[in-house]
Amino acid sequence: MAQTSLNEFIDVLSKANAVEDIHEICSGFCYFSEFEHFIYGARMPTSLTQPSFIYVSGYPGEWRERYLERNYLSIDPVVAHCARSSLPINWRDVAPLEKKDKVVREFMGDVRDHNLKSGISFPVHTSRGESAMFSLAASDDHKKAKARIDAASPNAVLFTAYLHEAVRKVFAKAPLSVSQIKLTAREKQCLLWAAEGKTTWETARILNISERTVIFHVQNAAEKLNVVNRQQAIARAVSTGLIAPQFN
Amino acid sequence: MAQTSLNEFIDVLSKANAVEDIHEICSGFCYFSEFEHFIYGARMPTSLTQPSFIYVSGYPGEWRERYLERNYLSIDPVVAHCARSSLPINWRDVAPLEKKDKVVREFMGDVRDHNLKSGISFPVHTSRGESAMFSLAASDDHKKAKARIDAASPNAVLFTAYLHEAVRKVFAKAPLSVSQIKLTAREKQCLLWAAEGKTTWETARILNISERTVIFHVQNAAEKLNVVNRQQAIARAVSTGLIAPQFN
DNA sequence: CGGTTACCTGTAACATCTTACAGTTACGCG
DNA sequence: CGCGTAACTGTAAGATGTTACAGGTAACCG
Numbered sequence: 001m002a003q004t005s006l007n008e009f010i011d012v013l014s015k016a017n018a019v020e021d022i023h024e025i026c027s028g029f030c031y032f033s034e035f036e037h038f039i040y041g042a043r044m045p046t047s048l049t050q051p052s053f054i055y056v057s058g059y060p061g062e063w064r065e066r067y068l069e070r071n072y073l074s075i076d077p078v079v080a081h082c083a084r085s086s087l088p089i090n091w092r093d094v095a096p097l098e099k100k101d102k103v104v105r106e107f108m109g110d111v112r113d114h115n116l117k118s119g120i121s122f123p124v125h126t127s128r129g130e131s132a133m134f135s136l137a138a139s140d141d142h143k144k145a146k147a148r149i150d151a152a153s154p155n156a157v158l159f160t161a162y163l164h165e166a167v168r169k170v171f172a173k174a175p176l177s178v179s180q181i182k183l184t185a186r187e188k189q190c191l192l193w194a195a196e197g198k199t200t201w202e203t204a205r206i207l208n209i210s211e212r213t214v215i216f217h218v219q220n221a222a223e224k225l226n227v228v229n230r231q232q233a234i235a236r237a238v239s240t241g242l243i244a245p246q247f248n
Numbered sequence: 249m250a251q252t253s254l255n256e257f258i259d260v261l262s263k264a265n266a267v268e269d270i271h272e273i274c275s276g277f278c279y280f281s282e283f284e285h286f287i288y289g290a291r292m293p294t295s296l297t298q299p300s301f302i303y304v305s306g307y308p309g310e311w312r313e314r315y316l317e318r319n320y321l322s323i324d325p326v327v328a329h330c331a332r333s334s335l336p337i338n339w340r341d342v343a344p345l346e347k348k349d350k351v352v353r354e355f356m357g358d359v360r361d362h363n364l365k366s367g368i369s370f371p372v373h374t375s376r377g378e379s380a381m382f383s384l385a386a387s388d389d390h391k392k393a394k395a396r397i398d399a400a401s402p403n404a405v406l407f408t409a410y411l412h413e414a415v416r417k418v419f420a421k422a423p424l425s426v427s428q429i430k431l432t433a434r435e436k437q438c439l440l441w442a443a444e445g446k447t448t449w450e451t452a453r454i455l456n457i458s459e460r461t462v463i464f465h466v467q468n469a470a471e472k473l474n475v476v477n478r479q480q481a482i483a484r485a486v487s488t489g490l491i492a493p494q495f496n
Numbered sequence: 497c498g499g500t501t502a503c504c505t506g507t508a509a510c511a512t513c514t515t516a517c518a519g520t521t522a523c524g525c526g
Numbered sequence: 527c528g529c530g531t532a533a534c535t536g537t538a539a540g541a542t543g544t545t546a547c548a549g550g551t552a553a554c555c556g
Contacts, residue, residue, distance in 0.1 A: 006402060043492060084488070086374050086409045125373045126334050131492075154254060154402035157409065161334045184502060197480030199542065213504050215543075229512095230543070232445030234479055235493045238486045244292070244376055245483045432532060447512065461534050463513075468532095477542095478513070 003028055006155045013159075013166040022166055023056050026134075029159055030058060033152040035136040037116065039064075040163060041079075042132035044171070054171055059137075063114045075107045082123035082133040088153055091119045092142040118145035120153065122160040130168070134160040181242070183221050188243055190217040195234045195245040251276055254403045261407075261414040270414055271304050274382075277407055278306060281400040283384040285364065287312075288411060290380035291331075292419075302419055307385075311362045325352055330371035330381040336401055339367045340390040366393035368401065370408040376487060378416070382408040429490070431469050436491055438465040443482045443493040 003009045009029050016022050022040075030038040038058040057064055066072075073079055077094040094108075119137035124130075136156060138145055183191070186207075193203040200218075204211040222233040237243045251257045257277050264270050270288075278286040286306040305312055314320075321327055325342040342356075367385035372378075384404060386393055431439070434455075441451040448466075452459040470481040485491045 007398065083492075084375055085413075086372055087413060088406070088409075124334055125375050127332055127373050127379060131375060150255065154406045157405045158336070158402045161336075161405065165333075165335060186503065194479050195483035197476040197483075201542085209503085210505055212506060215545095216504075219544085228445040231442050231479055231482055232493070234483050235443035235445075235486050238483050239493065244378075245480070245487065434533065449512085457533085458535055460536060463515095464534075467514080 003032065006158060009159055010162045013162045016166045017170060019056060019170060022163070022170065023058070025166075026056060026163065027058055029156075030136060033136060033156065034148050035119075035138050035152070037119075037137040038135060039137075040132065040134045040160075040167065042130060042164065042167060044130050044168075054167060056167065059116075060114065063116070066110070066114070072107055072110075075104060077104055077108075078121050078135070079133065082121055083131055086123055086125060088120055088122045088157060090142075090149060091121070091137075115139040118142045118149070120149050120156070122153075122156050124160055124164045126164070130164070132160075132164045132167070134163055181224050181240075183224060183237070183242055184217075187217045187221040187224070188237075190214050191221050191233060191237050192243045192245060194218060194230055195238060195243055251280065254406060257407055258410045261410045264414045265418060267304060267418060270411070270418065271306070273414075274304060274411065275306055277404075278384060281384060281404060282396050283367075283386050283400070285367075285385040286383060287385075288380065288382045288408075288415065289327075290378060290412065290415060292378055292416075302415060304415065307364075308362070311364070314358070314362070320355055320358075324355060326367075326369050326383070327381065330369055331379055334371055334373060336368055336370045336405060338390075338397060339369070339385075363387040366390045366397070368397050368404070370401075370404050372408055372412045374412070378412070380408075380412045380415070382411055429472050429488070431472060431485070431490055432465075435465045435469040435472070436485075438462050439469050439481060439485050440491045440493060442466060442478055443486060443491055 003012060003025075009025060009032070012025055013022070016025060026038050026040060030036070037060070040054075040056040042054045044054060055064075059067075078089055078091060081089045081094065091111075116137045117139050118141055119135055121133050121135040124132045124134075134156065136152065138148070189207060190203055193206055194200075198206065200211045200214045203214045207214065218230055218233065221237070222229065225233050225236045227233050227236055234243075238245065251260060251273075257273060257280070260273055261270070264273060274286050274288060278284070285308070288302075288304040290302045292302065307315075326337055326339060329337045329342065364385045365387050366389055367383055369381050369383040372380045372382075382404065384400065386396070437455060438451055441454055442448075446454065448459045448462045451462045455462065466478055466481065469485070470477065473481050473484045475481050475484055482491075486493065
């Protein structure tokens with residue numbers, strides 16, 4: 001029961017209720033798009049029960065193990081791009097970075113040695129602070145892959161969005177939606193200024209309220225965010241987009 | 249100089265450096281996709297210097313004013329969907345919600361009265377907590393619009409991602425600084441545990457080093473990040489993806 | 497009117513972070 | 527080997543954050 005159009009893939013994705021289903025659908029889409037390998041990885045920051053990282057992999061097992069063993073996740077420039085950006089990234093375009101950093105250079109060499117010569121990755125970010133990535137890869141070089149990559153991109157972006165939803169549905173038993181946490185204006189302001197490196201006293205001057213009140217708001221924010229202190233509140237509020245400090 | 253393919257649209261988007269350019273490109277894409285109206289709206293998270301909301305509108309001016317006047321932003325179920333989800337939404341599919349809520353029902357009626365009978369909206373979320381939406385609309389009903397909507401969706405999703413980047417570039421004075429800042433393994437670890445709400449003492453226990461050393465690493469990280477204290481270091485490291493705290 | 501929410505304030509003890517001082521050890525690289 | 531870098535450690539004063547105590551004001555809404 002192979003799918004023959006994007007809509008069919010989206011349709012079966014929304015009905016998937018096991019990781020195996022999702023794996024098969026990804027496999028199908030990968031074949032449909034004329035690629036050889038795929039991988040989906042997500043960082044789910046929000047839930048009590050879920051694993052922090054989720055993978056659905058159609059990569060060679062050997063490479064997958066090597067990747068984990070060597071902690072490539074923290075080196076991979078494609079992963080770094082997807083963590084920051086919402087734009088698809090052709091692996092070819094991370095080549096410039098390659099030259100500067102020895103560790104990255106070695107990693108890229110290793111990627112090529114494992115016959116993942118060309119590929120493209122599609123990031124997804126959600127309002128819940130989840131960060132995911134779907135990659136399609138092949139063993140031919142960038143030039144030969146270009147047409148295929150161009151053709152697959154629009155479909156794959158849409159596919160990736162639905163894929164992420166499907167994964168979330170399968171893994172989330174009782175997802176805690178960060179987006180539902182509402183901070184009051186004052187709570188956000190106090191937290192924001194703290195994230196900007198201001199002390200309680202400084203924030204109090206800025207907002208023209210007492211130090212005690214600043215502490216009060218930060219505490220309330222921390223309670224709502226279900227964290228233990230100011231630092232963690234900042235981390236969580238930033239990572240879920242509740243506040244967005246500027247850096248000068 | 250009309251664009252005739254998705255790639256061309258993406259290309260000109262990445263070169264746009266004024267709102268007018270972006271407006272024209274959106275207009276072109278709208279025509280290209282055989283729709284009549286478009287609107288892009290973004291919520292840039294609480295920030296000190298930037299406006300909170302950004303619009304690029306190809307809607308009739310009359311409707312735009314009415315929308316703002318009546319504070320439809322807080323009623324519009326499509327906006328609500330896009331704030332939560334990463335999936336495109338066909339306006340037809342919010343109809344079920346219509347029946348429950350009187351205010352929403354009135355709004356939907358008003359939408360139709362203004363000749364926006366069918367449409368589809370594409371959300372984007374970023375790791376920085378931005379939330380944006382690009383909508384395409386037409387004056388024919390859902391049934392007639394179906395083929396057009398299906399055809400446009402994959403392209404529009406990709407277009408929307410690039411559109412959002414373009415808008416951000418135009419509005420943000422300091423474009424996303426691709427962080428070349430490298431933290432050492434220990435610096436990251438110490439900062440990460442701090443972001444997890446651990447105290448210096450706790451982190452020292454976890455990493456099996458002295459408290460003094462933890463402080464030392466955090467300080468070095470803060471210096472590299474060019475910030476004044478631990479809190480700001482966490483904010484910056486999280487927002488640039490250098491560390492990714494988990495929440496339990 | 498009563499209930500709810502956001503917002504605001506003070507004091508005090510204690511915990512934690514920041515900053516200044518002054519070093520040592522291990523390792524890779526040219 | 528000399529050099530740079532990462533990693534590591536100690537002490538101590540003073541600044542800042544946390545927690546627990548106990549409240550008050552104003553706006554909105556059914």
